[in-house]
Amino acid sequence: MGHNKAYCCLLLLFMLTCLVGASWGETEATILLRFKNSLSNHESALSDWNDSAPSPCTGDNSNWTGLRCSNGTIFGLRLESMGLMGVIDIDTLTELPLLRTLSFMNNSFDGQLPDVNKLTSLRALYLSYNRFSGEIRENGFAAMNSLQKVYLARNNFSGKIPKSLAALPRLSELSLEGNRFEGKIPDFQQKDLIMVNLADNQLEGRIPDSLTKMNSSLFAGNKGLCGKPLPQCKSSKKRNIIIITVVAGSVVSLAAIAAVSYIRSGPTTTSQVKNFQEKNAGNIVGRKEAQSSNHYRKAENAKLYFIRNERGRFELQDLLRASAEVLGSGSFGSSYKAVLLDGRAMVVKRFRQMNNVGKEEFRAHMGRLGMLFHPNLLSLVAFYYRKEEKLLVSDFVPNGSLAGHLHARRAPDQSGLDWPTRLKIIKGVAKGLAYLYKELPSLTLPHGHLKSSNVLLDHNFEPLLTDYGLMPVINKEHAQQFMVAYKSPEFTQYDRTTTKTDVWSLGILILELLTGKFPANYLKQGKGGNVDLATWVNSVVREEWTGEVFDKDMKSTKNGEGEMLKLLKIGMCCCEWNTERRWELKDAVEKIEELKERDSDMEDCSSCGSEGDAYSSRAITEDGFSFSVNG
Template sequence: MGHNKAYYWFLLLFMLTCLVIGVLSETEAKILLRFKNSLSNYGPALADWNDTGPSPCDVPNWTGLRCRSGSVFGLKLENMGLMGAIDVDTLTGLSLLRTLSFMNNSFNGRLPDVNKLTSLRVLYLSYNRFSGEILEDGFAGMNNLKLVYMARNNFSGKIPNSLAALPRLSELNLEGNRFDGRIPDFQQNSLVMVNLANNLLEGRIPSRLSNMNSSFFAGNSLCGKPLPQCKSSTKTQTILIIIVVTGSVVALVLISAVYYCRHDPTTASQVKNVQAKKAGNIVGKKEDQSADHYKNAENAKLYFVRNDRERFELQDLLKASAEVLGSGSFGSSYKAVLPNGQAMAVKRFRQMNNLGKEDFREHMLRLGRLSHPNLLSLVAFYYRKEEKLLVSDFVPNGSLASHLHARRAAGQSGLDWPTRLKIIKGVAKGLTYLYNELSSLTLPHGHLKSSNVLLNHTFEPILTDYGLVPVINKEHAQQFMVAYKSPECTQDDRTTKKTDVWSLGILILELLTGKFPANYLKQGRKGNADLATWVNSVVREEWTGEVFDKDMKGTRNKEREMLKLLKIGMCCCEWNVEKRWELKEAVQKIAELKERDCDVEDYSSYGSEGEAYSTRAITEDNFSFSVNG
């Protein structure tokens, strides 16, 4: 009887064990489904997360799951556009969960209570929209955590000591946030990488981090190994403020000196940006009278937005030997040669107060992340309420405007057709990149014109002054920026995603005709697309041969391709926005252009018949273009 009783107890215990195992397996699926329902915008990405098919860790696993021994070991939901709340309380039910990654999504708000996941080893939250301060105990108790990646969010405040004290931490990436104050004292022997670049940190770098790559600390106000030694802050700030004062006074004088010339259309001042004049240095002479006005200025320092450039001080920049490159509607531009021989381009802006300091810095960091062969990379910036400096690499070959419109020496030829085609193809690539990377902006460029297309030594185009619409004072932007000369602005007071396409069209016509767009010289949103109007009138009168720049060499056997580009330009600056081409279509057509016609016959040798043929090539291709709607 006793044996039977023991047998029954054993059988009951076995059944209970099987029941518990079954319940745990069901619970894991239910946990994941409950977590899925806490998210938004998951769309079809998590379609296989359902209770009608296989279990989470059956082969194949549910999307984004890493399993071990039939249980969920890791969750990797990256690049899915996920939003909503990360329900940490639900995830605590996954007892074997060790790795968690939500990189490249759209989660926002404060950091979730990840410290409830005490067994976690890996946490990836980079490239989201998390913001706000992290609680001091935000990582308390996470003694197994080794890898923490939270880069490119909007976290602020101090780096919590609970993060710095994680006993097994080996890799930490907080780059591209807004953490401020001093770096906490990291002591772990296991540390391999601590990336704190592009934050608002200040002070001395802890000795335990002195063997790290210097790029991990760029874009802050830090000192000590691996960066230069720390200096006396009071003395340095005083010197820098004096430098900024004197530099600002000189800038005012220069802007005043060129004011008349810039507003006189006969001086061709729009293209003087590459006809450099010696100016000694950016600082000039000290003006003690203005010093009191700047005593309360913010700390004078450069914020670096890139990690791939050698750092230098604002003092070095402002004292450098300099050349005035030109003066435009936003301020003066300089070429500054640093003590190490490196040449930088510096632009002063005064009408750039549309955003406060933090939002301005965030936008500059966004621009600093852009990287493309046809974009001039922003390297650093200086912020003061009354004045901004944007620092970039110096491009020695000048702008497209200077090569098209500047007076040439006798016998000096203009740009040939292959070079002009190369330039417009590069411009199209750069503009496409801006449309993809700055997709949230109605005007990803906003100021596309020939003087903002620089040329390197191989005549590869490099776009500059892009992405500035959000930071430029609106009234000033409407007065001077090219996008606001478009028909939709002059007539309907609006901009669209096709407004930059209009600017591209005008640039193409300028490139082909060699004529400067006269309406760019007018302030405000008045006047029409004079260059497009002229081109259209010539084409309609079948005088197409008169359109192209007489200084354009290398046009033999190129007429068809040149006419194709002319058509593309006119379709891009179509007055009616609805009929205007999308950027994608224009870029595709530009990419298809060749240096040489498919037919080898030289139609230019046919005299007047050749001109007539060229005219038909554009007029018989169902071409229509409206000037006034």
């Protein structure tokens, strides 16, 4: 009897526990609504997340935006390209025990990485293309033993790559490109590792043996990295010798030119030549290096050629004596800023990959470029020819490049380029490009290297195109490896360029200007592969979130969204992969010229190509904000 009584008490206690648990527990709908309230700017994006909506998962389907269901419960959350901000409430997400995949790509979340390691059963994490910043804690991925895919690209993370990330036992895909990670790459020992993308960071040192079989493009943009699949590492002593040799050779070459110019300026004795060499070359790279060079004896015909007679000239010794500053090293060579004694600031670009063209041919082409004159072109001032290297001299533009204004870090109180300024810039770019097409009709690629870092801005933010018209004198193999025209779909697919290839580059520049995102495929050597920026824009508009594509740092856009959308459509028509359907330059320039700072009546642009199908079979809705794109 006592035994039965005890059994009944236990049964009653169990039933009470179940009843209390049911009353205390929350449904998945309640949990999701609590999570939604932690986000900002969710009203339209998550409008179907509400109390009156049916249960989140019915069978394996969901009528709640972004949910992925399996067996009637939530296993994935995919809230991409929605303009979401605020806090990702990880604590609330832990109440979804079967959650396995999480994606918030292409939103505007900022601050430090959330405490994702609380989601210990997560298999895939996608947080690329947001604004997360700061260092990731060393244990930021600890205990996440099921995690296989981690995508954190194109944020602003800094510091070292945490060892807990490299130690994930099941990691197969890792995407960290486009951040500011520094230090050495940790060792990855996973057997199933497929891809580790570390491009465009600040990493240094030898690439670990476990990653040496990866493609070299996955490590591009890290100046301090070496070892397979990148060039072999050099000892610091050997590296210093190479740097000294390169700098010494460059300055000695300039000193040699100046010496010849000095000799020709009047009667000169042998002792005067020697004194000049020691005075100008010895002060910079050491007398021993200058005296040991026999280049002076070989440079009798060396001469700096000035393009225009109306320009005030300067002697080469003035250039040598000027205060110098290294501006950077690009795909063609190094650039230097030299301030002359009279206050003029010049830029000297040094080219080594032009040694397949003869002197007369080079002089003729430079003279042709030097005669070009347009408000949106940076004119060539002078040039120097030597078989091993070429120097191009132009005026210094103090306001920097468009790339710098779009992508450089700004102070918290510093605003980005506003819409009227961006419109002015793209109109000037279009005018300059149209002028090149008119004046250089025999060139397949009148520009050939149009990108945001080759668009300089004067003090009024008027654009000045640089590095144009160099295709005939650049070594072909070097051009195909580095020039952006050769990242185009027609070269990637068919190994050819056309008169519409520069139009494709213009389209990419338009998308970069509007989105604020850098076309990362430009960092890759060789063929461009998929055009990541255009592909990303395509993915956004396919999801009917076209309005979210625009750069959040673009200020003063009130009443300008319609005109911005028109420019976006122009960019898409210029980025048409099919060259038959891609716009002609004159059509793109005409439509860009029609754009205004403020909205007027919405008018569709003309069709891409000449087939009459608006935007190459793009279906534009009445509100003008979403359109689908054929592959």
